[in-house]
Amino acid sequence: MDLDIRKYYSTKFRDTAKSGLTPDDYIEYYKYIKDRYGVDIDFFENAPDTLVCDPVTSLNRVVQVRAVKMHLKDAKSNLTRAINDKNKKEIKVCSDIIVDLEKTVHNFAEEDKRWAGRKFPLPNLKPGDLDKILSDNIPENFCLFPFTQMNIDPDGRVRPCCKWAITTERNAENFSIDSLVNKNVQELFDQPYVEEVKKQFLRGEKPKACKACWDEEDSGLESIRVMEQDGGKRFPIATWFHHIPTDAPRSLDLKLSSICNNKCRICSPFLSSKWLQEHEDLGSVKEDVLKVYRLNAKEKFMTNPENIEILKHWAPKIRKIQFFGGEPLLQAEHNLILKTIVEEGNAENTILYYNTNGSIYDDEICKYWESFGHVNLNYSIDDIGKRFDYERHPAKYVEVMDNVRKYNEYVFTDDRVRDKLITSKKYFNRFYYNGTGSMLSAEGMKQRGMKISMINRFYITIGVFNIYYLDEILNELITRYNFPLQFNPVHFPQHYAPHILPNKLKDIIKKKLTEPTFVEKMNNKYIICDASRTQNVNEEINNIINFMYSSPENPGLIKEALRTIKIHDDYRNESFGEVFPEIYEFLKEYE
Numbered sequence: 001m002d003l004d005i006r007k008y009y010s011t012k013f014r015d016t017a018k019s020g021l022t023p024d025d026y027i028e029y030y031k032y033i034k035d036r037y038g039v040d041i042d043f044f045e046n047a048p049d050t051l052v053c054d055p056v057t058s059l060n061r062v063v064q065v066r067a068v069k070m071h072l073k074d075a076k077s078n079l080t081r082a083i084n085d086k087n088k089k090e091i092k093v094c095s096d097i098i099v100d101l102e103k104t105v106h107n108f109a110e111e112d113k114r115w116a117g118r119k120f121p122l123p124n125l126k127p128g129d130l131d132k133i134l135s136d137n138i139p140e141n142f143c144l145f146p147f148t149q150m151n152i153d154p155d156g157r158v159r160p161c162c163k164w165a166i167t168t169e170r171n172a173e174n175f176s177i178d179s180l181v182n183k184n185v186q187e188l189f190d191q192p193y194v195e196e197v198k199k200q201f202l203r204g205e206k207p208k209a210c211k212a213c214w215d216e217e218d219s220g221l222e223s224i225r226v227m228e229q230d231g232g233k234r235f236p237i238a239t240w241f242h243h244i245p246t247d248a249p250r251s252l253d254l255k256l257s258s259i260c261n262n263k264c265r266i267c268s269p270f271l272s273s274k275w276l277q278e279h280e281d282l283g284s285v286k287e288d289v290l291k292v293y294r295l296n297a298k299e300k301f302m303t304n305p306e307n308i309e310i311l312k313h314w315a316p317k318i319r320k321i322q323f324f325g326g327e328p329l330l331q332a333e334h335n336l337i338l339k340t341i342v343e344e345g346n347a348e349n350t351i352l353y354y355n356t357n358g359s360i361y362d363d364e365i366c367k368y369w370e371s372f373g374h375v376n377l378n379y380s381i382d383d384i385g386k387r388f389d390y391e392r393h394p395a396k397y398v399e400v401m402d403n404v405r406k407y408n409e410y411v412f413t414d415d416r417v418r419d420k421l422i423t424s425k426k427y428f429n430r431f432y433y434n435g436t437g438s439m440l441s442a443e444g445m446k447q448r449g450m451k452i453s454m455i456n457r458f459y460i461t462i463g464v465f466n467i468y469y470l471d472e473i474l475n476e477l478i479t480r481y482n483f484p485l486q487f488n489p490v491h492f493p494q495h496y497a498p499h500i501l502p503n504k505l506k507d508i509i510k511k512k513l514t515e516p517t518f519v520e521k522m523n524n525k526y527i528i529c530d531a532s533r534t535q536n537v538n539e540e541i542n543n544i545i546n547f548m549y550s551s552p553e554n555p556g557l558i559k560e561a562l563r564t565i566k567i568h569d570d571y572r573n574e575s576f577g578e579v580f581p582e583i584y585e586f587l588k589e590y591e
């Protein structure tokens with residue numbers, strides 16, 4: 001771990017990036033990047049002359065060198081004269097001057113060697129002048145995540161991001177064998193395979209484990225690599241001088257454990273301890289796999305005292321923490337992490353993201369949230385009424401919606417503001433966004449009547465169980481709360497993905513979702529899809545319809561879905577056919 005040297009560069013270049021850069025700073029930086037990552041970087045190779053200078057041939061330097069050489073020539077002729085005159089005192093003075101000047105000439109020659117062929121920024125550039133050059137030198141496929149983020153999975157393994165492919169074959173190319181079980185978080189942030197990935201990105205390569213991003217980008221979608229500061233190009237100075245030499249993650253993406261109180265049909269024992277019990281009882285999973293699931297159900301981060309100290313050291317630099325499942329609001333480590341950031345870090349400039357099942361309401365957590373910049377609370381609400389109760393067993397729709405209401409009541413200091421936000425598109429827009437369309441600062445939100453600057457969102461995972469009812473679900477949720485929405489199509493388990501459904505059912509679903517009265521209602525409702533992007537809900541529905549038709553119906557997977565459903569129906573004493581009669585009618589022939 002070369003923590004000290006990274007700390008040194010991190011501080012040095014953060015400061016120089018603000019206060020003006022000198023050729024020596026760049027020389028050091030090139031050397032650092034070359035030593036650490038084994039890559040050459042030449043920011044200024046093709047930079048316009050108006051922005052850069054070549055120290056060796058620049059006018060100032062030529063004049064300087066000429067002056068020194070002239071003085072040296074004069075000193076030498078003075079020395080000759082002093083020797084002829086046998087003037088000992090003068091000989092000493094001239095000799096000393098000559099030694100000094102020759103040293104200067106030698107230094108110039110050495111610098112010429114170091115700087116040969118390099119260009120550097122002119123002193124006193126205006127802010128932003130260098131951005132274009134720096135941006136152009138960020139490699140084409142560059143991604144910030146390996147430099148800035150740490151994703152921890154429930155089994156304690158670490159990846160740069162949640163899209164990084166997990167493979168069973170663990171090697172430098174794919175995945176590391178280390179985890180929270182045998183390493184502290186600093187060792188995991190610095191582990192060799194991540195260092196290798198950083199080098200690949202700096203060389204402009206496309207790591208194979210990033211396939212999800214390359215595939216999404218090839219099909220025209222915006223990958224999370226691009227969403228994250230446009231692959232580092234949006235703030236190029238910060239990318240080069242702040243993020244790359246970092247000694248601590250800026251962002252934590254945490255699935256701390258699988259501790260959860262729900263066993264949602266689309267989830268698994270990998271992500272839910274409640275599911276684990278059911279699989280143990282059913283004897284449907286092999287003992288060695290159960291061992292992994294049991295490990296997932298244990299908290300492993302803050303139980304290591306070294307990690308507590310490291311988190312304190314990281315805390316001032318952390319700007320974003322994402323807490324995903326199990327159920328983060330149930331996990332003791334979650335509260336400990338918030339406490340550490342509040343006490344040791346920069347909470348007012350830190351944004352929190354949650355996926356919560358909505359079953360927990362906790363005043364103590366609200367108190368912590370008051371200290372943070374923004375809190376994004378995504379409620380996983382895939383359905384309504386008894387279908388919700390079935391899909392997210394044993395949570396109850398009525399209780400979850402009551403918690404949504406309680407959080408909303410806690411957050412607002414003024415009930416009238418809250419109610420207006422829920423009913424008025426125009427007001428919602430005005431409340432959350434400033435004049436230029438960016439999200440209002442935490443301070444701004446608080447001034448407008450919030451105790452916690454919070455964005456609530458309904459996170460709807462769409463699969464076999466609920467796609468038929470999407471019109472009904474949206475009608476209900478939108479009527480009750482004017483929250484932003486996010487749709488998340490099910491990819492896994494494959495047998496619950498919406499595209500496996502019979503074609504005749506898909507056609508009926510499409511008809512329902514494109515029915516003119518429904519479309520008009522959705523057009524008239526205010527829906528946004530993420531914190532910075534507004535989109536009409538109908539566009540998102542069309543994407544879901546396209547996804548549903550992206551693969552042909554799959555009788556084998558429909559059978560698998562029904563077989564799995566039956567096993568768990570029998571265990572839970574539930575009935576798919578009774579709760580979902582409309583779609584069961586189309587599926588029962590596959591039993």
Ligand code: SF4
Pocket residue numbers: 143144145146160161162163164165209210211212213223224225
């Ligand atoms: S390119 Fe994509 S998969 Fe790879 S590290 Fe970046 S965000 Fe993750």
